Amino acid sequence: MGTLDWIVVGGYFFVMVAIGYWSRGRIKNIADFFTAGGRMPWWLSGISHHMSGYSAVMFVAFAAEAYRLGLTVYVWWSLTIGVGVGIGAFLWAGAWNRLRAKHGVKSPLEYLARRYNVPAQQLMAWAGAALKVVDIAAKWVAVALLLQGFAGVDVKLGILLVGVVTMVYSVLGGLWADALTDFGQFIIQGLAGIAMFIAVAAHFGGIDFMWEIWDRLPESHSDPLSGQYTLIFFMALFLIKTLEYNGGMWNLAQRYMAAPSGAAAKRSALLSSALWLIWPLVLFFPMWAAPLIVPGMEANAEQAYVEMGKAMLPAGMVGLVLAGFFSHTMAMVSSDANVISAVITRDMLPRLWKRATRLSEPAQLQLARITTFAFIGLSMTIALTADTKGFVLKVVIALVAATMGPIAIPLMLGLLPWFRRIGPTAAIASVIGGLATWAYLYVEQQNKTEWVTQAVIVSAPLVVSLVLYLVVGLLKPEPSADRDALVGSLQRDDPDVPSDAAIRA
Template sequence: MESLDWVVVAGYFVVMVGIGLWSRGRIKNVADFFTAGGKMPWWLSGISHHMSGYSAVMFVAFAAEAYRLGLTVYIWWSLTIGIGVGIGAFLWAPAWNRLRSKHDVKSPLEYLAIRYNVPTQQVMAWAGAGLKVVDIAAKWVAVALLLQGFAGVPIGWGIALVGVVTMVYSVLGGLWADALTDFGQFVIQGLAGFAMFFAVASHFGGIDFMWTIWDKLPESHSDPLTGPYTLTFFMALFLIKTLEYNGGMWNLAQRYMAAPSGFAAKRSALLSAALWLVWPLVLFFPMWAAPLIVPGMEANAEQAYVEMGKAMLPAGMVGLVLAGFFSHTMAMVSSDANVITAVITRDILPRLWKGALSMSADAQLKLARITTFAFIGLSMTIALTADTKGFVLKVVIALVAATMGPIAIPLMLGLLPWFRKIGPTAALSSTVGGLSTWVFLYVEQQFLKDFAVSQALIVSTPLLVSLVLYLVIGFAKPEPSRERDALIDSLKSDEPDTAPERAVRS
């Protein structure tokens, strides 16, 4: 990297910290810290939702798969998310917002105490928090690998640098800082993405490279599904991503909660869905063309995007692209830290320490900031001590995708009126059964070396077990409740309820 590249990267970090300091003045209480007080414009909520959905993993693990296999990564990743979020705009986005506006919910899991019961809420909270801390560790490793590839910075220093900057603005500014940095990162990502796209177009002599490269690549690179990514994998991931990106990934539910109304949240979701369908194509085309520009990197495909950027971009642009990588990771990590803090302070801690319920507003805000600091610090520690080779893809696919279903199914289906009679027995069985299935398959694959346990199997089976348990037990043993019915009925519209409002927190 040249001096100008370092100036661009340093300037980016300064702006991010500045946003955190500015946002601090907008945070008066935990409602502002966790849900922006319901005052976030719908377009900012939608852009923030989109930006919070992916990280530098795209330019490491997914770029590697695009290099080795071609088109399929867009089909099973971006396309599934875009369609799934579009569906969720009608099913889930307004409901999340109405939980905040009608029931003063500040954490996506807060409503589970009434929808099911406290034990179910706690199992999901602990399992999800543990999952996210490892997931975020993978994000730190991904961005550090990119920094090492571009600038030769040791992985440990890369994790520390990006982690500390993210920690500063997340602790100070809460969700407002997350959303505003998401917007800034959206602009940077746009500049960086188009810079790489047009550099590749120039290399091939014009924009027609988008359809001419496929004749020069292996025939399988144009197949929608290939390699380990089978139809079974695609169908399972479509359901997982639909649940995950509509609120199963808790930080994305927060974006809908932060909008002014349920209608505004729906518009946010539709904007995010459109971005998911279109924008990744700009990012993926250079990745698909990479084997023609930097051939022979199949054994080290995680560095292919880095090598292409170094070969094709002028001074300053390399720094901009690297800042774009940082923006992806910092957007996701800061939003995850915020929502995990909400779950810990609103759902977990009050069950362990009754004094948490009687804390003053200032004390609650201070606790939220301390918890954010601790969560980011723990994830950085895991990243610093992990074996980085293959760590990113293993965590993103074998851990996060495979376990998201069992955690998300009771959370997401519990918001829908068709499942109103399904109660805590089914919900708890679904989560525990799905996670137990994943543990069994993962041990078989990783430690007992059972090669019959494929990637598709380890992703789809826990999801299927969880869904079957939820539906079969739920309909075989219905557990209706007037309180649950009132909660679900209140989420149908933005109009005030005629019945007295019930507080979600018990």
């Protein structure tokens, strides 16, 4: 990287911190910090939802799979998310918003104590928080590997550099800072992605490369599903991503909660869905073409995108692409930190420290900032002590994808009216059964058991969790007038819910 590239990266970091400082003035209480007070325009909510859904992992682990296997990574990753979020626009987006508007909920898990009971809520809170810490550690490693590849910066120094900047604006500005930096990062990512796409098109002599490269790549690279990514894997991941990206990944539920109304949240989801279906194609085509530009990197495919960028982009553009990588990771981490802070502050601490429920508004806001700082610091510590080789893909697929289903099923299905008779017994059995299945399979995978494939370790915990939720709920229904009233209230906006225009006024 040259001087101009470093100026671009440094300017990016400065802008992110400045946005955090500016957003601090908009934060008056924890409702502002966690849900933007329900005043976020639907289009900003939708862009923020999209940006918060992926990180530099795409340019490390997923780019490596695109290099080795081709088209399949778009099919089982981006396509599943785009279609799943589109479905969720009609099922979940409005319900999340109405939890805030009608019930004053500030954390996605806050409603679980009423929907099920406190033990069910705490089980999901602790399991999900532990999962998120490791997940974000993988994101730090991914972006640090990219910084090392482009600029030769030590991985540990890269983790500290990106982590500290993210920590500053997340702690200062809450969800407003997250959303505004998401929008800025969306612009930067757009410029960086288009720059790389144009560079690759120019290398091959025009836009025709999009369909001509497949004749020069191995035949299997055009297969929708290939390698370890089977039909079973695809079906399991589709259900997982539908749950995860509609609120099972807690930070994405916040984006819907921050919109002015349920109808606005639905529009946010549809915008995010469209972006998921279209934009990753711009990002993936250079990755699919990479074997023709930087061949022979199968053994070190995680660095393929880096090598291609260094070979093809002029001074300044390398820095812009690297800033785009940062934007992915910082968007996801800051939003995760905010929602984990909400869960800790609203759902976990009050059960451990009774005084937390009696804190003043300023004290609650201070506590939220402290927990945000602690979460980011802990995830950075894990990343700094991890063995980075293969860490990213292992965490994202073998851990996060495999355990997200058991944690998300009671959370997400509990919002829908068809499951209103299912109570805490089924919810607890679902989470414990699914996580126990994953733990057993993970041990077997480490022991090199042949039948424990990637498809099995991703799909089995999800199936066990779903079956337990439905079967236990059917055999032991736990109807409640209060639960019926809660779920019923989430199905439509009240007539007096203000519009986007009224909110802006």
